[in-house]
Amino acid sequence: MTGAPTRSTSASPTARQVWTRSRGLLLGLVIILVAGIAIAAVRSGDQHGRLDPRSADPYGSRAVAELLKDRGVSTRVVTTLDEATEAVTPGTTLLVTDPDLLTDRQQRQLRTTMSESASRTVLLAPGAPSARTLAPGVRVEKPTPVSPRSPQCSLPAALRAGDADTGGLRYTTEAAADACYLSDGLATLLRVPDTTGGDTVLLGAPDILYNDRLDKQGNASLALQLLGSRPHLVWYLPSLGDASATDGGESSFYDLVPPGWLWATLQLALAAVLAAIWRARRLGPLVTEQLPVAVRASETTEGRARLYRRADARDRAAAALRSATRTRLAPLLGVPASRAHASDALIPAVSSHLPTTSRDLPALLFGTAPSDDAGLIRLADELDALEREVRAS
Numbered sequence: 001m002t003g004a005p006t007r008s009t010s011a012s013p014t015a016r017q018v019w020t021r022s023r024g025l026l027l028g029l030v031i032i033l034v035a036g037i038a039i040a041a042v043r044s045g046d047q048h049g050r051l052d053p054r055s056a057d058p059y060g061s062r063a064v065a066e067l068l069k070d071r072g073v074s075t076r077v078v079t080t081l082d083e084a085t086e087a088v089t090p091g092t093t094l095l096v097t098d099p100d101l102l103t104d105r106q107q108r109q110l111r112t113t114m115s116e117s118a119s120r121t122v123l124l125a126p127g128a129p130s131a132r133t134l135a136p137g138v139r140v141e142k143p144t145p146v147s148p149r150s151p152q153c154s155l156p157a158a159l160r161a162g163d164a165d166t167g168g169l170r171y172t173t174e175a176a177a178d179a180c181y182l183s184d185g186l187a188t189l190l191r192v193p194d195t196t197g198g199d200t201v202l203l204g205a206p207d208i209l210y211n212d213r214l215d216k217q218g219n220a221s222l223a224l225q226l227l228g229s230r231p232h233l234v235w236y237l238p239s240l241g242d243a244s245a246t247d248g249g250e251s252s253f254y255d256l257v258p259p260g261w262l263w264a265t266l267q268l269a270l271a272a273v274l275a276a277i278w279r280a281r282r283l284g285p286l287v288t289e290q291l292p293v294a295v296r297a298s299e300t301t302e303g304r305a306r307l308y309r310r311a312d313a314r315d316r317a318a319a320a321l322r323s324a325t326r327t328r329l330a331p332l333l334g335v336p337a338s339r340a341h342a343s344d345a346l347i348p349a350v351s352s353h354l355p356t357t358s359r360d361l362p363a364l365l366f367g368t369a370p371s372d373d374a375g376l377i378r379l380a381d382e383l384d385a386l387e388r389e390v391r392a393s
Contacts, residue, residue: 028274032267039263051097051124051206053077053235058212064223065235067214073228077235081106081244084236085113090198092232093120097206099130101238107133109244118196122226124206125168135192135200141170144183146205148217153180155191157229161222165213168205201226314376315369322365325383332390350386353393359386 049055053065053075065075078084081102088094094114096102102110111134114121123130128140146167151158155178158164170186172179179187188204203226208219227233308317323341330340333349340346343366350361360367364386370376 024278032271060211061209063211063214064209067224068228071228073233075233075235079237079239080242084234087234088113088117088119090118091230092234093227093230094234095122096236097124098238099123099126099134106244118198120199120229122201124203126202135202137175138171138173141186143169146207149181151180152182153178155180157225161218163217164219164222165207165217170204171202318369318379321380321383325387329390353390
């Protein structure tokens with residue numbers, strides 16, 4: 001005899017269930033993959049950073065490099081201190097875009113090269129740590145906003161350029177120097193001559209070198225004269241990846257982490273958020289449950305009254321009594337529920353129903369809190385009496 005086929009009791013999920021549960025996670029992974037590919041495609045182009053002479057972005061400096069090239073000045077971009085020191089000669093101008101990024105050891109080595117080469121060095125916005133080493137005797141003062149300023153000095157390059165967008169850090173020195181583009185008597189462009197025949201130029205802000213600011217004021221003229229006084233320009237972009245930045249010591253943890261760790265962290269954070277959203281959606285809508293026991297309204301009222309008494313909250317108790325009375329009186333008097341707590345609507349309605357009442361209705365229905373428990377009891381009694389009179393009228 002053939003028995004009826006038995007139903008499977010296996011709890012293994014079906015293929016449809018697996019797909020329903022995992023599709024959210026798969027969608028998140030696809031989004032992360034597409035975002036990663038898009039970011040890689042964008043970053044893989046011919047793009048460079050801020051103040052890079054190869055960059056055509058608004059904050060790049062390609063326009064300056066092209067103008068210098070037209071004038072016969074060659075530009076060499078370097079990213080390490082060794083390359084910079086090897087390229088500096090008496091016929092070069094050394095531009096350091098971020099002096100504060102150099103370590104103390106790098107600054108001392110660069111200062112030695114500056115002194116021996118008799119070249120021009122242009123420092124962009126050097127702060128106190130780097131100015132102390134690279135420009136001895138120069139003090140750094142608080143910054144000022146960048147705005148068009150007149151030269152106010154005898155430096156030929158500044159006089160020929162005229163007004164320029166200068167500002168940022170300000171400098172002062174007691175040595176013989178050209179202090180130009182003053183702000184409150186302090187120079188935003190300071191040229192300090194060297195005994196070897198070279199000089200050091202400190203520029204408080206790099207705005208005159210940006211692509212989007214080059215055509216403003218006399219920015220182009222000032223930039224070309226500061227950087228084009230020699231036939232060769234060494235454009236030094238300090239980098240944290242420079243081996244000389246370790247000062248010969250052991251590398252820190254952050255030095256060993258690949259440059260893309262930030263993007264990887266952001267992608268992991270995005271994946272965690274998407275996974276949390278996916279898991280949250282699986283919880284489904286809220287389900288209401290019946291309370292295991294029924295609580296009588298009188299017990300709730302007594303419990304709340306005890307809490308008010310323990311907290312000495314007569315003001316809140318009085319407000320609750322008045323609010324409940326006004327809510328019950330409004331439909332009896334024909335006052336809309338939305339106007340039940342408006343004194344200009346409720347009090348005239350009560351007065352019209354009880355023209356002979358001696359009560360102070362504004363104080364009773366909208367007054368201040370009683371000062372003691374006896375006053376609170378009187379308030380409750382008077383509110384009850386008022387409601388009974390309105391119902392009886």
